[in-house]
Amino acid sequence: MPENLQKEISDTLQAVRSHFEYLRDLGENALPRPRAIEDLPVCSLGDSPESTHGACRPETLEDIRRDLGDCCRCGLEKTRRNLVFGVGNPDASLVLVGEAPGSEEDRRGEPFVGEAGQLLDRILQAMRLARADVYICNLLKCRPPQNRDPLPAEIASCEPFLIRQLMAIRPQVIVALGRFAAQSLLRSKTPISRLRGTWHSYQGIPLMPTFHPAYLLRNPAGKHEVWEDMKQVMEQLERG
Numbered sequence: 001m002p003e004n005l006q007k008e009i010s011d012t013l014q015a016v017r018s019h020f021e022y023l024r025d026l027g028e029n030a031l032p033r034p035r036a037i038e039d040l041p042v043c044s045l046g047d048s049p050e051s052t053h054g055a056c057r058p059e060t061l062e063d064i065r066r067d068l069g070d071c072c073r074c075g076l077e078k079t080r081r082n083l084v085f086g087v088g089n090p091d092a093s094l095v096l097v098g099e100a101p102g103s104e105e106d107r108r109g110e111p112f113v114g115e116a117g118q119l120l121d122r123i124l125q126a127m128r129l130a131r132a133d134v135y136i137c138n139l140l141k142c143r144p145p146q147n148r149d150p151l152p153a154e155i156a157s158c159e160p161f162l163i164r165q166l167m168a169i170r171p172q173v174i175v176a177l178g179r180f181a182a183q184s185l186l187r188s189k190t191p192i193s194r195l196r197g198t199w200h201s202y203q204g205i206p207l208m209p210t211f212h213p214a215y216l217l218r219n220p221a222g223k224h225e226v227w228e229d230m231k232q233v234m235e236q237l238e239r240g
Helices: 003-025 061-068 103-108 115-126 152-169 179-186 213-218 220-239
Strands: 094-098 135-138 173-177 200-202 205-210
Touching: 061 152, 094 152, 094 179, 115 213, 115 220, 135 152, 173 179, 173 220, 179 200, 179 205, 205 220, 213 220
Parallel strands: 094 135, 094 173, 173 205
Antiparallel strands: 200 205
């Protein structure tokens, strides 16, 4: 071993020994335990564990769901049966965002579980994905009465929670399912027929708008266009 390296190791060991002796003199018989990550506060917006030297932790989906609670922020709690938060892989590369829960989703508290959800599952299978591989949620967490379009105040109350979900998951790609979800996220009035098939961006994440599975149930000819969109999504994921 080179003499200078041997001296450096010896000096380091002596410094460590001196530090332990100092702690012993203070009455400390063991090193303090590091804080468990779950005990750390959630990082503020714009902060990260790296920028705060590990003094905070990233927000999780569980944190967001807990903060959402039994939400009464927009009035839809008066007519909903269940809040529909989202379901799937918290580390998903792909997040699919719909408009709002329907009657079956409202009854079961899970997104896309009706006939349109079954078609979505088949689309995912064609992409060689399962529901457990992706994350599925809606712009709104509660069903609007009679499945009407969400109101601006309802979107304003609920969209921040969607943004937090996306920041917790950090997907490679978002798919906006249907006219209302795509137009709302993109702040656009462009028809879905013109939005689909072209890449956009939401919160800095590539977003592909496409037709809603419920639309495909009424218009089966649209399945070809949706598949073309999903092929672009698969290519983007492969590049990811």
